[in-house]
Amino acid sequence: QKEVEQNSGPLSVPEGAIASLNCTYSDRGSQSFFWYRQYSGKSPELIMFIYSNGDKEDGRFTAQLNKASQYVSLLIRDSQPSDSATYLCAGYNTNAGKSTFGDGTTLTVKP
Amino acid sequence: GAVVSQHPSWVICKSGTSVKIECRSLDFQATTMFWYRQFPKQSLMLMATSNEGSKATYEQGVEKDKFLINHASLTLSTLTVTSAHPEDSSFYICSATSGVSTDTQYFGPGTRLTVL
Numbered sequence: 001q002k003e004v005e006q007n008s009g010p011l012s013v014p015e016g017a018i019a020s021l022n023c024t025y026s027d028r029g030s031q032s033f034f035w036y037r038q039y040s041g042k043s044p045e046l047i048m049f050i051y052s053n054g055d056k057e058d059g060r061f062t063a064q065l066n067k068a069s070q071y072v073s074l075l076i077r078d079s080q081p082s083d084s085a086t087y088l089c090a091g092y093n094t095n096a097g098k099s100t101f102g103d104g105t106t107l108t109v110k111p
Numbered sequence: 112g113a114v115v116s117q118h119p120s121w122v123i124c125k126s127g128t129s130v131k132i133e134c135r136s137l138d139f140q141a142t143t144m145f146w147y148r149q150f151p152k153q154s155l156m157l158m159a160t161s162n163e164g165s166k167a168t169y170e171q172g173v174e175k176d177k178f179l180i181n182h183a184s185l186t187l188s189t190l191t192v193t194s195a196h197p198e199d200s201s202f203y204i205c206s207a208t209s210g211v212s213t214d215t216q217y218f219g220p221g222t223r224l225t226v227l
Contacts, residue, residue: 032214043204043221044155049214088155092214098145099216103154 023089030091134205
């Protein structure tokens with residue numbers, strides 16, 4: 001079992017819809033979680049991070065964390081074609097001093 | 112803020128030669144830098160973790176003598192691919208974290224290496 005699991009997709013949503021990206025993790029030592037967006041041929045860019053249980057909103061993005069269920073999600077409201085990319089979930093373990101990345105979910109937003 | 116640069120952005124070299132890739136944090140002091148490799152349509156693979164002034168910690172299966180990492184200052188880390196072969200062709204990406212926010216990684220733009 002991988003430490004961070006994501007559905008590989010592709011996930012396809014129509015423009016304007018809500019895209020829901022999910023991530024589960026197995027390392028209970030992970031204390032903070034990150035969502036990165038990676039366009040094809042480019043390096044990842046940070047979208048959001050979340051430390052506490054519950055929701056965290058930033059513009060069209062909402063991250064959700066449930067430590068009891070070891071589950072992290074990212075909601076993208078009013079999806080745009082420019083949101084089409086691969087989304088990487090990562091969990092950071094303070095003791096290890098590094099993050100573990102999922103394989104990513106590919107999102108396609110159709111006009 | 113939190114800008115990380117890499118140089119070169121792409122490089123083509125002959126088999127058997129060595130290639131050096133630089134990673135710089137431009138507006139913050141990077142206490143830790145990470146080096147990743149990514150093959151097409153595959154996930155990020157962590158190669159090593161580098162702390163300023165100390166030896167890099169390599170992930171299992173990564174040859175430390177082939178991938179030399181130097182983190183000589185708080186703003187610069189280098190990765191040297193020694194005696195490169197075609198199978199080393201990949202997208203190499205560095206990231207950096209600061210002492211203020213040790214868990215948040217900021218990625219460089221990546222270096223695409225092609226070994227002929």
